[in-house]
Amino acid sequence: MSAAKKANSNRDDYLRMYRQMVRIRAFEDNANQLYLSAKMPGLTHMYSGQEAVAVGICEALTCDDKITSTHRGHGHCVAKGANFKEMFCELLGKEEGYCRGKGGSMHIADQANGNLGANAIVGGSMGIATGAALSARRLGKTDVTVCFFGDGATAQGLMYEVMNMAALWRLPVIYACENNGYSEYTRTDEIAAGSITARAEAFGIESHQVDGQDVLAVNKLATDLVARARKGEGPFFIELMTYRYHGHHVGDINREYYRPKDEEAEWKSNRDPIANFGKWLEDQKIVTNDELVSINKDIKAQAEEAVAYAEKAAYPSVNEVDMHVFASSAA
Template sequence: MARATKSKPQAAKIDAEKWLRFYKQMLKIRLFEEQVNQLYLSAKMPGLAHLYIGQEAVAVGVCEALRLDDYITSTHRGHGHCLAKGASIDRMFAELLGKESGYCRGKGGSMHIADQDTGNLGANAIVAGSAGIATGAAMSAKMRGSKQVAVCFFGEGALGQGLLYEVINMASLWKLPILYVCENNQYNEYTHYRETTAGDPAARAQAFGMETASIDGQDVGLVYTTTHRLAERARHGEGPAFLICDTYRYHGHHVGDINRSYYRPKK
């Protein structure tokens, strides 16, 4: 009897149709977020929202490399993740406006949107709060042999949270099919990350023996090909990966943060 061998993941290729798909998805997120900002400024939206403007290439590049049944978990700045994974614009707006027709019947709002149909296990207002959920989803996928991959999105501020290191240790030990995607938009609310994070962030994941990549998060093609490689690697049983995407948010920490002088170098 022939011995079964693992099939190797194929490298991602980007054709003209895929580039157009990237553009449409990023534009959709940008226009959605601009409208969210207008709703806030006109006092039609309850609460606050954390705009994803400037970071579109990360969500689109990552989610385009996933299967529909793959899982994601999101953050307080998560509208882009939801839309890139396939959420309906109408139901997204309904949720933000507190309507019954929203994804969580209007009770989740901007920071707690979940969409089970597209594998979105939910956004979380707690920094690094979804890391355990994503890791649990990856563990479930491995136990069921479903070949699904989980992606945990988080910002660089989560690098100061202990939960993150507990779960990446677990994921590395058990070779769970998960990607930890750090969106480094440079600022922990109003403070540059270099003032709060010592050393090289990538070295933290490498200390757990984890496959690590650090890339330009504004390059959607690079985000896509890197994510595809890491996701297929995880899907084929080769374990988790840690992906750092350097990016930048073009608005303040939230829609009410209009004094952005802290963005400028202190000289």
């Protein structure tokens, strides 16, 4: 089969991946505006630029497979199947949010789609992900868990404890390190000595490095590793080379003291995962430019509609203040 014919045979998969990346970008654009307009409480950490990582990996997972996320977690949540309305409601503290408005930007969880939750603690979800993989093993399930974290989290001791356990017990977990080049305001190569993948290899964990801006490369690797993890060949470690377009958080606007403007411009102009994948889809005659424009327009409208809905949605009752905090007493 020629490359062009093979590409067209996977048309639905490719278009779904493209839409999911566009959905993440649209969500983040609107989340940023909600912060700038002082409608959203607290801070948010933008995922724009890293869309190929979340989508490439989550497209290889089933609904029953689990993920754990980070403070920069909107992209993972969308990629795993979350809806705009419930997500924007959560950001605005509304009752219809995924956590009834109590989680906010950094603690969204979507249990129905296997998202065990974002975590504001750097590296904090590593134990949760490894525990989920252990649970699947003990219950005889075939679920795979993917643990998303940033390059800065590789300095956390918890990572080494859980990787040791996962390697000893051959747990079905994939540790996905999104290396966006910066740990908050410091270049990664200034805080991380040696190779990041070598950290996992020290435990005998098979490790890979992949271009995190190439959704097809990410998806191909993830599909292979997920299938192998289901067969008991895990754990695995992936370092995904990517880039965040915004600052560490939405208030981090003047970044020139730690990150040059021409570097940002280079990534946005030549390494954008959505634009490059869209061009590839056109080159392979899978879609036309008009179709891509239509997809972007429709998703932008869906996001704006969801924001308007969330702004009008109700806040939770004050009677819910201890809901999901304390276990109800037995009758």
